[in-house]
Amino acid sequence: MNKIMRNSLKLPQKLMLLGSGELGKEFVIAAQRLGNYVIAVDRYANAPAMQVADCYEVISMLSADDLEAVVSKHQPDFIIPEIEAIRTEKLLEFEQRGITVIPTAAATNYTMNRDRIRELASQELGIRTAKYGYAVTLEELITASDKIGFPNVVKPVMSSSGKGQSVVQSQSEVEKAWIYAIANSRGDSQKVIVEEFINFDIEITLLTIKQWDAPTIFCPPIGHRQERGDYQESWQPAAIAEAKILDAQAIAQKVTDALGGAGIFGVEFFITEDEVIFSELSPRPHDTGMVTLISQNLNEFELHLRAILGLPIPHIELLGASASAVILASEKSDAVTFTGVADALSEKDVDIKLFGKPNAHPYRRMGVALAKGADVEEARQKATVAAGKIKLV
Numbered sequence: 001m002n003k004i005m006r007n008s009l010k011l012p013q014k015l016m017l018l019g020s021g022e023l024g025k026e027f028v029i030a031a032q033r034l035g036n037y038v039i040a041v042d043r044y045a046n047a048p049a050m051q052v053a054d055c056y057e058v059i060s061m062l063s064a065d066d067l068e069a070v071v072s073k074h075q076p077d078f079i080i081p082e083i084e085a086i087r088t089e090k091l092l093e094f095e096q097r098g099i100t101v102i103p104t105a106a107a108t109n110y111t112m113n114r115d116r117i118r119e120l121a122s123q124e125l126g127i128r129t130a131k132y133g134y135a136v137t138l139e140e141l142i143t144a145s146d147k148i149g150f151p152n153v154v155k156p157v158m159s160s161s162g163k164g165q166s167v168v169q170s171q172s173e174v175e176k177a178w179i180y181a182i183a184n185s186r187g188d189s190q191k192v193i194v195e196e197f198i199n200f201d202i203e204i205t206l207l208t209i210k211q212w213d214a215p216t217i218f219c220p221p222i223g224h225r226q227e228r229g230d231y232q233e234s235w236q237p238a239a240i241a242e243a244k245i246l247d248a249q250a251i252a253q254k255v256t257d258a259l260g261g262a263g264i265f266g267v268e269f270f271i272t273e274d275e276v277i278f279s280e281l282s283p284r285p286h287d288t289g290m291v292t293l294i295s296q297n298l299n300e301f302e303l304h305l306r307a308i309l310g311l312p313i314p315h316i317e318l319l320g321a322s323a324s325a326v327i328l329a330s331e332k333s334d335a336v337t338f339t340g341v342a343d344a345l346s347e348k349d350v351d352i353k354l355f356g357k358p359n360a361h362p363y364r365r366m367g368v369a370l371a372k373g374a375d376v377e378e379a380r381q382k383a384t385v386a387a388g389k390i391k392l393v
């Protein structure tokens with residue numbers, strides 16, 4: 001259904017983006033370069049992607065009525081979610097009405113909360129994940145934590161970028177983790193997941209491109225480092241044994257086939273000495289994949305667009321060892337300005353993206369530094385130094 005036939009595709013298409021952060025902004029730029037018409041939607045005005053879209057709407061994406069209003073008004077050909085927290089039941093309805101939802105409405109429903117995609121991977125597909133349990137009360141979390149053991153990781157089932165997530169060392173810390181998770185849960189969910197802590201050697205994102213009428217293809221693996229559950233730096237290629245890359249590709253193919261549709265997926269894995277453990281997946285570009293803005297002939301946003309529109313992807317090429325490092329805010333501010341950009345850009349093969357978020361708060365991601373180097377170590381060093389030069393004032 002809704003399959004785009006390559007040779008009959010007419011441009012421009014009308015694309016509605018649900019979520020308008022930094023990932024959406026780069027996607028809109030890619031879409032605009034082929035002349036498409038983009039409506040950017042988010043919960044606040046002047047969000048990054050709105051700044052480069054044809055028009056924008058400010059709504060609650062968790063409200064079915066709000067979604068209905070903007071879809072009826074604009075009649076998009078495609079609805080392209082950019083965040084998890086969307087009333088996905090409504091997307092099923094739009095899909096039934098003939099609008100193509102990316103990658104599919106069912107896939108956005110599976111990945112809206114951590115529990116459904118975890119059940120799909122672990123129970124239905126038999127894929128190795130961390131041991132896990134759920135809780136909807138503190139008492140249940142105490143019991144579930146005992147079963148999983150310590151240390152463990154507690155997360156709201158609906159959250160992203162590490163919001164509400166904590167590593168719990170002992171039973172005495174469970175209550176604090178519960179309160180933190182519930183306070184930082186997006187939407188109306190009161191459910192948390194508790195996971196076995198995986199002591200991995202490296203964690204990776206495998207960007208997986210699922211196409212309408214061509215085989216699934218993969219980017220070289222991206223390594224990353226996270227703090228507070230949020231990405232700090234990423235690099236490509238990640239040094240992993242070929243056999244493990246093939247294992248990860250097979251798992252990514254299995255999960256994305258089960259989800260269906262077309263588009264890019266960021267499939268996350270923990271790699272230990274002898275295991276490849278599936279963590280989670282984004283049915284859209286991934287934050288750690290921003291490194292592809294400098295590392296590849298086609299970046300993850302261009303790949304997403306081509307996959308969505310059924311355009312060919314003849315070749316993905318890694319242009320050299322590359323890295324990204326985030327630029328975070330440290331204080332609350334409604335008037336953000338940056339210094340140090342000239343200094344950062346004085347280095348060869350370094351680039352800076354500032355997202356244009358209208359306000360800042362501690363740890364909010366405001367930009368990213370990108371670098372190429374002779375090897376991954378040099379690229380990481382250059383990206384981190386460049387990010388450190390940018391100051392918010």
Ligand SMILES: Nc1ncnc2c1ncn2[C@@H]1O[C@H](COP(=O)(O)OP(=O)(O)OP(=O)(O)O)[C@@H](O)[C@H]1O
Nearest residue numbers: 130153159160161162163195196197198226229280
């Ligand atoms: N079970 C675990 N064992 C060890 N580390 C973990 C575990 N779960 C999460 N982490 C760490 O926390 C990070 C964020 O976790 P996860 O990807 O589940 O959260 P998220 O909020 O969905 O993040 P994002 O939206 O940025 O992908 C992981 O990349 C990893 O570094």
Ligand SMILES: NCC(=O)N[C@@H]1O[C@H](COP(=O)([O-])[O-])[C@@H](O)[C@H]1O
Nearest residue numbers: 019020021022023024160161287364
């Ligand atoms: N890990 C998911 C992720 O990176 N999502 C990206 O962050 C934006 C929200 O940023 P904000 O919280 O600063 O508004 C989202 O819109 C998306 O671009």
Ligand SMILES: [Mg+2]
Nearest residue numbers: 161268280281
């Ligand atoms: Mg993640």
